[in-house]
Amino acid sequence: MKFLTGNEHKFREVRGLAEQFGFHLEWANLSLPEIRGSLREVALAKARDAFERVGPVICEDSGFFVEDLNGFPGEYSKWVFQKLGCEGIVRLAKGSRACFRTVAVYYDGRPLVASGEIWGEVVEPRGSGGFGYDPIFLPDGHSRTFAEDPLYKLENSHRFRAFRTLFKLLKKQESPV
Ligand code: ITT
Secondary structure, X not given: OEEEOOOHHHHHHHHHHHHHOOOOOEEEOOXXXXXXXXXXHHHHHXXXXXXXXXXXXXXXXXXXXXXXXXXXXXXXXXXXXXHHHHHHHHHHHOOOEEEEEEEEEEEOOOEEEEEEEEEEXXXXXXXXXXXXXXXXXXXXXXXXXXXXOHHHHHHHOHHHHHHHHHHHHHHHHHOOO
16 A cells, blocks of 8 residues: 655654554655645645555645644644744744644545544754654653654654544455444
């Protein structure tokens, strides 16, 4: 099964989980142009586009939503990360509640969609693991940021939750009762 993403971190985070469900993931390393829209709209559009190129495929869209900034950067997470980085978000919203969200899609002509999120707090950057906003995200109930504890992220993240649901749906589709 192909996972289309230009982001190797995403692929690494999902590969092991897929194996647990008996799916072997192959990385289709392509960054497709993204439409503007909600995570769901972007992920679905990407999946349809990807299907035209590589056949049945998995892809996802994710974002970082900061409560004190009315959900910003959200859909603009990628662009904002490139412009402001973690430091910019900390300057604007240190101490705020925040969450990561992922919408994961499997598409083979028809879509299967699943979403996941995790809440926490915006903190000063800590740790060197992970990517993107991981150093400034302290998940609720945990004392280390995602970047300080990538193993924790692997089994608790927005991405883990979205893909666990997606793989369960796929399994059900494979063997309907
Ligand atoms: P695709 O090719 O799969 O689209 P991408 O890196 O462009 O990969 P997104 O558009 O989904 O990914 O993500 C937007 C940005 O949000 C991304 O560039 C990161 O800065 C941030 N982000 C997404 N998921 C994250 C995570 O798990 N941890 C930290 N930051 C994340």
